[in-house]
Amino acid sequence: MKLTGLLEQNQLHLSFEVFPPKTSTLFEDVKQATEQIAALRPSYISVTYGAGGGTSEYTLKIAENLLKTIHVPTLAHLTCVSSTPQTIRERIRAMQNAGIENVLALRGDLTPELASADRNRLDYRYAVDLIRELKSSGADFCIGGACYPEKHPESENTVEDIRHLKEKVDAGCEFLVTQMFFDNNLLYRYLYRIREAGIHVPVIPGIMPITNANQVDRAIRLSGSFMPTRFRSLVDRFGSSPAAMKQAGIIYATDQIIDLYANGVRNVHVYTMNKPDVAAAIMSHLSDILKEGSAL
Numbered sequence: 699m700k701l702t703g704l705l706e707q708n709q710l711h712l713s714f715e716v717f718p719p720k721t722s723t724l725f726e727d728v729k730q731a732t733e734q735i736a737a738l739r740p741s742y743i744s745v746t747y748g749a750g751g752g753t754s755e756y757t758l759k760i761a762e763n764l765l766k767t768i769h770v771p772t773l774a775h776l777t778c779v780s781s782t783p784q785t786i787r788e789r790i791r792a793m794q795n796a797g798i799e800n801v802l803a804l805r806g807d808l809t810p811e812l813a814s815a816d817r818n819r820l821d822y823r824y825a826v827d828l829i830r831e832l833k834s835s836g837a838d839f840c841i842g843g844a845c846y847p848e849k850h851p852e853s854e855n856t857v858e859d860i861r862h863l864k865e866k867v868d869a870g871c872e873f874l875v876t877q878m879f880f881d882n883n884l885l886y887r888y889l890y891r892i893r894e895a896g897i898h899v900p901v902i903p904g905i906m907p908i909t910n911a912n913q914v915d916r917a918i919r920l921s922g923s924f925m926p927t928r929f930r931s932l933v934d935r936f937g938s939s940p941a942a943m944k945q946a947g948i949i950y951a952t953d954q955i956i957d958l959y960a961n962g963v964r965n966v967h968v969y970t971m972n973k974p975d976v977a978a979a980i981m982s983h984l985s986d987i988l989k990e991g992s993a994l
């Protein structure tokens with residue numbers, strides 16, 4: 699099922715993200731965790747692509763398994779910055795053969811080598827180059843892209859970032875998934891700005907439940923997200939107690955989701971990080987809201 703069909707429906711949706719294993723020895727464990735998450739019947743599941751493409755083969759295996767065994771729509775991530783056109787064309791063929799209909803087209807993070815290299819020599823400098831390649835391949839994918847309510851860390855300013863986002867949409871990106879954020883007001887302001895800039899495709903906010911204190915610094919470092927005082931207090935107070943921190947993190951994320959739904963957002967994506975218990979807790983907290991939302 700193409701995600702655009704799903705995103706246009708007049709009802710509330712909740713989707714989850716999983717990531718592939720780094721080695722073959724972990725494959726069965728990860729496969730099992732993703733199947734448990736899929737069994738909760740989210741609207742779709744996205745499967746990330748290992749940085750630099752190292753685990754690309756597993757992205758496809760996990761996505762294909764969820765699609766064909768559990769029958770949950772899937773979104774396969776694909777990055778391009780460290781790839782050659784030949785590799786990308788092989789990936790496109792492999793995705794088609796696996797029955798993948800939805801692709802999140804990403805640039806990928808720059809490794810230190812790539813960051814210091816002459817970027818003009820790269821085959822794919824930006825996600826928009828991958829979107830153009832996907833479109834010209836003749837494959838009938840529904841293509842999504844990433845966006846950043848607090849701007850991408852490499853961008854000089856939000857205006858520039860949104861200008862480049864518009865290029866992705868104009869190139870054929872049909873929906874956008876946001877970077878994590880911990881203050882919904884940032885999302886609402888961002889939505890206003892991108893709509894003003896002429897970007898009208900569906901935007902799916904990405905919510906990350908922080909379930910242990912160690913995750914906090916890493917998440918903030920990678921995403922550059924603003925940490926509201928309310929959330930920082932919660933980490934300071936419960937961070938040293940794993941069970942309490944987990945509960946507080948899940949409830950904080952659930953609260954963000956409820957606020958988004960209450961303010962007119964219909965689709966929310968949760969970075970569930972291969973944790974079936976976290977996905978199940980969020981789904982359970984939202985069960986009546988999602989039921990009610992299916993009759994909107």
Ligand code: FAD
Nearest residue numbers: 746747749775804805806807824825844850853859862877
């Ligand atoms: P782009 O859209 O290319 O943007 C990157 C930067 O370049 C931005 O600052 C942008 O403003 C700028 N830019 C874009 N076009 C131009 C232009 N023409 N001229 C000048 N500047 C330009 N990484 C993974 O490795 N695997 C994953 O599975 C993965 N999944 C992700 C899912 C989501 C929802 C998000 C938000 C991120 C994900 N990432 C993933 C991380 C992502 O690869 C990084 O954030 C990466 O640094 C940027 O990718 P992008 O597709 O947003 O890049």
